[in-house]
Amino acid sequence: MKQQRRIAIIGGGFSGISILNHLVNSADYDNSFTIDVYDEETMMGNGHAYQEDSMHLLLNIPTHDMSFDNTEPNFESWLLSNGYTADTYVSRTLFGRYLRDRLHELCTAHENINLKYSTIDDLQYDASERCFTLFSEGTGHLYTHVFLTVGQLGYNDPYQLQGSSSYIFDPYPIEDKLSQCAGMKIGILGSGLSAIDCIRYLIIEKDAREVHAFSRSGEMPSVRGPHSELELRYFTSDALQKMISNDEISLKEVKALFLKELASHNIDWRLFYRRTGNTIQDLTYDLEHSEAVGQLQYVISKVNPIFSDIYQYLSRSDKRRFLDRYHPFIEENHSPMPIPVAEKIIEWANSGKLHIIEGIDSIDTSEFFDISTVDGKGFAMDVLINATGPSGDVLKNDSGIISKILEHFLASPDEFGGVLVDQNNHVISAKTGTVEGMFVLGALTYGSNYLSQSVHLLNSDAKKIAQQFYAERKQKEAQH
Ligand SMILES: Cc1cc2nc3c(=O)[nH]c(=O)nc-3n(C[C@H](O)[C@H](O)[C@H](O)COP(=O)(O)OP(=O)(O)OC[C@H]3O[C@@H](n4cnc5c(N)ncnc54)[C@H](O)[C@@H]3O)c2cc1C
Structure with a gap:
């Protein structure tokens, strides 16, 4: 008889639901599994990147190239059948709605999936019993396997401004956090994709008169060129x-x-x-x-x-x-930006709506945000938005589930970012070694999987993890 498997997926963003998809669509899946997916209701299925927010926050990959997996409905046909136009670049919110629909399809097809609208506060591992206890809202739940897919780590705070009034530490969801800024002197820290989100929202939707984007280098991502069909010849x-x-x-x-x-x-x-x-x-x-x-x-x-x-x-x-x-x-x-996005940035910079200031040196918060650059210029801002992106250093995450698994020595920091995992994405514990029942996917594997946050790579890594999970299960059953 097959042993009952109780699986928990912590985090219902793209990584979590991709793992779920590959687990339940495997030929090895059967009804001896129970799969609980944990996340807040507003995040379940879409995660941070594709949450409900301004429609001007665009995907940086063309619509036809964004997908959940390779099955129908693909994103493009979902858009059309739901009354949206399938423009070359559409909003991330729409992709989030598509993912939520795909998740609900999976739940309808498989009664063993339970969506749990709560977060996991703590996680402990009993190595002798090979089981995990996950704590949510004060109650412990037992699992035989855990997939940790909690997404990006906390935000960087390079000038240690968190807690300062009028400092927006995490700009998402942008519609909630930035809607009051428009009449003020607005500074944005950073010039990457998150900074571009803030600039677009403030200028297009809030008609902000002027926005300053500050960074050390002032560099923005490159601009996406046309799709180029070529096969790799050597780098295989x-x-x-x-x-x-x-x-x-x-x-x-x-x-x-x-x-x-x-x-x-x-x-x-x-x-x-x-x-x-x-x-x-x-x-x-x-x-x-x-x-x-x-x-x-x-x-x-x-x-x-x-x-x-x-x-x-x-x-x-x-x-x-x-x-x-x-x-x-x-x-x-x-991760280049779409051409229309770049064209708008150039237009706003030329018309004086957008100022890109490089060489930021220091920020004084005595009255306003007084920002000085290395070449001696000064700027006074009423509000400062942190768009420097997430940190890769788990040790800077002193709250939440990551701090708990580090505290229990269930995981260890990787000096190159995220936590240590083996080549099959199992977590490595300093106490018990490779934890076979626990897999990690997403930003937490930053030090081991190179630039693997796009939906394509997450989907293919999720598939490999699900295959590994079933291979280990077969191996164990053969031993019994
Ligand atoms: C602004 C932005 C734009 C992007 N644009 C693109 C794009 O256009 N194309 C592309 O391919 N990629 C894009 N990406 C990359 C994106 O990160 C991935 O595509 C993908 O969304 C990552 O999914 P994830 O599930 O790993 O993380 P997330 O989406 O962050 O999901 C993690 C989930 O875990 C939940 N969670 C955290 N802690 C707990 C806990 N203790 N208990 C339960 N749940 C928990 C969170 O609430 C969250 O919903 C973008 C990323 C960002 C940040």
Whole structure:
């Protein structure tokens, strides 16, 4: 007889429901499973990125390329059958609604799934019994397996301003947090995708007269070039697997293979160095050379899952070298903004609505936010919005479930971000070693899975995790 499996998925965002999808749609799934998914009601199915918010917060991937998995209805056909237009770029909120529908379909098809509209406050592991107790609202619940998919860690606070009045520490949901700012002198900290969300909302929806975006470098993500259909010739999984020796791979060899791949498509590697530091000039360059930039971005997105699979085989010094020297160049080209978004930024900057200020030096909060730059300029802002993005350092998360699992030594911080996991995404405990019943997916695997937060990579990683779960189950049943 099959042993009863009680599974908990902590976090009902994209990662959590992708795991759920691959678990219940596996040929190995049967009714000996009970699966409880925990999250707040407003987050269940959509998670942070795709929550209900302003319709001007756009996906940065074209509609036809966003998906839950490869089954129907895909996002595009869902949009059309629900009365929306399938524009090239649509709002993240719509993708969230699509995901919620897909989750409800799964629940209707499988009566063993329970959506639990509450969060998990604590989690303990009994290694001798191999079971987990999850605490929610003061009550403990027993599980045989846990999938930890709690998403991004807490926000960075680079100038330690949290708690200052008129400082908006976390800007989401933007419609709630920023709606009162419009008549004030608004400063935004950061110039990445979250800063762009804030700028678009304030200028388009709130008709803000002027917005200042401050950052150390002033650099924004690149602009997405047209889709470029090309097949990888050299940088393939097979080639990289052959380069692994004694469980290590050399960064030098990986880099050489990558450059060979670029050369074989006539992509000039010097495109990585195209940026001047002048944001508007850089965005304009990308728009004017979108074909070439698009090819580079496309190779990066093709290479990403393959590189992510061998990322754990880099030695510590190679990983450090990669992150210091090469990662910033990859990152700039990895999650590009849509062309219409870039065009608006240029238009607003030219008309004086948007000021992109680089070289931020210090912020004084005595009366207003007095912001000084390294070249001696000063700006006084009434309100300051933190759009610097989430931190990768779990030790900075002193509240919530992450702090609890660190406290119990159930997980350990990875020096490269997130928590330590093995190559199958099992959590590694300093106390009991690899915890076979517990898998992690999403931002918490930052140090092991390279730039794996896009829906495509999360979906394929979720599939691998579900396959691993069933392989282990079969192995255990064969032993009994
Ligand atoms: C602003 C923004 C825009 C993005 N745009 C795109 C895009 O256009 N295309 C793309 O491919 N990717 C995009 N991404 C990447 C995005 O992170 C992933 O696509 C995906 O949404 C991550 O899903 P997740 O489930 O790992 O995390 P999340 O979506 O953060 O979900 C984690 C869930 O866990 C819940 N949770 C946390 N703690 C607990 C607890 N203790 N108990 C229970 N539940 C808990 C949270 O409430 C949350 O709902 C974007 C990300 C951000 C932040």
